[in-house]
Amino acid sequence: MERHQFGAAVRRLRGEADPAAAGLPVAGRRVPGLRREELGELAGMSADYVRRLEQGRSHPSAGVVNAIARALNVGRADYERLCALAGYAAADGQVPTDLGPGGTRLLERFSDTPLVVSDAALNLVAVNSAFLALEHWNLTGARWEWNLAWRHFCDPFGAFQQSSADASDHETILVARLRSAVLRYPADASLAALVDELRSRSRRFDTLWRAPRPVAAYESSATFTQSDGDSLTLVGNLIAIPGDDLAAVMLTAAPGSRDEGRLVEVIGRADGPAVVKVGQPGPG
Structure with missing residues (x-):
């Protein structure tokens, strides 16, 4: 169940991501967010692996979780949730204090x-x-x-x-x-x-x-x-x-x-x- 929840969370965050913030072109897109291929390239993995993660068919390592979080430029709360769904503690485990x-x-x-x-x-x-x-x-x-x-x-x-x-x-x-x-x-x-x-x-x-x-x-x-x-x-x-x-x-x-x-x-x-x-x- 948590593996499928992790995949659903990645899909949601990928759909909410801003292509321009990732240095990608915005024109000509039919759907919002990043494509699987784009997320894979930014995170250093194949689009097929991203697909398997999103479908709950593969369990990510802690390094993969960190790479996806960096590629999607997620906030602290979303990063903590991704770590929890994947079964890992966050990298530093410190309460964020930035306004x-x-x-x-x-x-x-x-x-x-x-x-x-x-x-x-x-x-x-x-x-x-x-x-x-x-x-x-x-x-x-x-x-x-x-x-x-x-x-x-x-x-x-x-x-x-x-x-x-x-x-x-x-x-x-x-x-x-x-x-x-x-x-x-x-x-x-x-x-x-x-x-x-x-x-x-x-x-x-x-x-x-x-x-x-x-x-x-x-x-x-x-x-x-x-x-x-x-x-x-x-x-x-x-x-x-x-x-x-x-x-x-x-x-x-x-x-x-x-x-x-x-x-x-x-x-x-x-x-x-x-x-x-x-x-x-x-x-x-």
Whole structure:
């Protein structure tokens, strides 16, 4: 089954590939993507071997997987999936941290909506000024101060409050995403250290890690208290950015609510760029 899934993944990626990006002519093509012959030439193998791979009649070596990934110029997430389907760990097994074009476009196009982008280990890699205007993300100088899971379980924000039900949903999502990351990046020492820290510091996290719950919905709401004492309640929705193995959380208010009007006021005071890269040692 995995061999056929690998072949289907190669077919899909070949059909989505940009010939121009591979230095191939675009004119005169009847179908999008690369031909099998073109993929074979770029990857250093025959078109017949590409056909057998796509039909699930041959099992690729790790070198073949890497050659196909390079020839198709795939993103990190697709590379990880190809490796997994072929039965191999990725070459370096490290969580990618580059913001990438997908995350950059989201931050630029939703500059009037609080938005953050995190990597697979839940480290924030970029936010927008609208998010910083919520005034709840204080910096402590700790190693994991920009990590969503560590801040929730080990160093929670006083200006960020959730109901028991929303906190439970939020925690379920955080644990599920970290467990998925550990499976996909088993060689990432920093990710392993983060999980060890969370399990040591937070009994709640350790309990959920040992007995995880299924994710019902990738959203939860929270109340943010401002420095002037006023507050607003927002719903956070998770948006996957699969090509770069990143995820965004978009915070919105209920349409027509007082919170919506208050959010407009808060964002109106925001002063800064649409894309603020964060992490150690802080915004920059």
